[in-house]
Amino acid sequence: MADLSHIRSKADFIGTLDPRAWDAVKPHIHFVFSNAHVELMVADVVKSVASSITDKAHSREVMNISKGMAKQASGSLVVSWEPGDELCPPWPFPHLSPGIENFGPRPEPWQPVLAAEQVELAHILTRLSGQTTSKEFNVALKGAATKLAGIAVSTMLDEFERCGTVPRKPFPPRH
Numbered sequence: 001m002a003d004l005s006h007i008r009s010k011a012d013f014i015g016t017l018d019p020r021a022w023d024a025v026k027p028h029i030h031f032v033f034s035n036a037h038v039e040l041m042v043a044d045v046v047k048s049v050a051s052s053i054t055d056k057a058h059s060r061e062v063m064n065i066s067k068g069m070a071k072q073a074s075g076s077l078v079v080s081w082e083p084g085d086e087l088c089p090p091w092p093f094p095h096l097s098p099g100i101e102n103f104g105p106r107p108e109p110w111q112p113v114l115a116a117e118q119v120e121l122a123h124i125l126t127r128l129s130g131q132t133t134s135k136e137f138n139v140a141l142k143g144a145a146t147k148l149a150g151i152a153v154s155t156m157l158d159e160f161e162r163c164g165t166v167p168r169k170p171f172p173p174r175h
Contacts (some may be wrong), residue, residue, distance in 0.1 A: 006050060007045060007052065010044070013093060014042060034076075037077070043069035043073055044066075051063070062148075065141060065144060111165045118151065119152045
């Protein structure tokens, strides 16, 4: 089962890497992320999505897209390597730890619907396609998302019907 909250959190973090947005929160901070950094982070999230895809052949295809993105981003990092260009800069907002993203019940009381999770992963791939600067990877990620959604749609109705989620137990009576 995919850890969608972790994957979602990583994808959302990448979406916040717009220097204009960060400047609005903390004016005039030095923005240390380059396009290559963002590409490498997108490749990492795509890798997480790939490992959560239930169709193994499609999982390998998405993993290959991730590897290609990481290879290109790594090369760009090396080419533009300069003093002060940190791979892992300090988190500028210590009061907003990036590791805290889901305060829901554990374990979750509902049964997973794997096809629905696959559609959410497809949606994340679509969002990530807008974070890359490469037309090639943009098209590849959107294509992978479309294929993943198509695979999921074929089983989704049946999975929802037999998901196995039961009603919660009522609160105990008050005395």
